[in-house]
Amino acid sequence: MSDPNAFDGPREPTGFVCVWSPGGVQAAAVRVSGELNLVTAPQVVQVLDEALEHARLIMVNVRDLSFVDDSGLQVLVDATRRARTSGARLVLVGVSAELAQWFAVTGTRPLVDMLPGTPSAAGGREDAVARGFDPLLNPVNARIVAARVMDIPDRALWAHSLDGTIRCGWAPAAEDLRLPVGAPLEVYLDHQGAVNGWWHTASRVAVNQRHLTSIDAAPTTAAGLACQGACELIWQAPAAVHVLDHDERCLTCAGALVLA
Ligand SMILES: [Zn+2]
Structure with a gap:
């Protein structure tokens, strides 16, 4: 039985399941249920690593977790970091209010990505699917590049991707942009490798530069x-x-x- 106060103490694992399945383009879905603790954490690490080997976007449904302890929390944080550093993205969906609070009080909230949505009804991916689109089927998943900001001269943003290439994205006027040099970004490429846009996940600053004719010709309106x-x-x-x-x-x- 689910305990509403289950996020503040260890318990024996019961009914634990953690599986992954391939989704759309370079995407995978992970479902984990039961208790995520010291005993079950290694299995979650293994499943998340397998998913990360096969996909750039991994959506982890945590709605049916009844309990998460310190080690479980660390598993989710560590997997998110591995995803980010390899140019992939791990997104938690169906995060309960209790688990969100657990991330907040431990100061780990900025270290994970989660989709908004209430876990009791449709939430996260299910909610998106109900509204007519599915994040797993986003073709951009295959063209995510993790990058870091090198410099922000005027309106140009230069990002150094993990594969060593330097990519130029459009950025609003530098004084409006609060990204520190070295900030990690997600950069979205088209099939020819041009930058479609980028997202600074920590601040949620996001730029879509599709159909911008020239990086150098700064648009008059944005x-x-x-x-x-x-x-x-x-x-x-x-x-x-x-x-x-x-x-x-x-x-x-x-x-x-x-x-x-
Ligand atoms: Zn969106």
């Missing part, structure tokens, strides 16, 4: 695009109207976009 999908990001988009004209989807979750 509008925001609100994602109606699971990520709920507001994309700063210098060519927002053109993005909508082409029926483009959100870069991270493939959700529909509207002018913010």
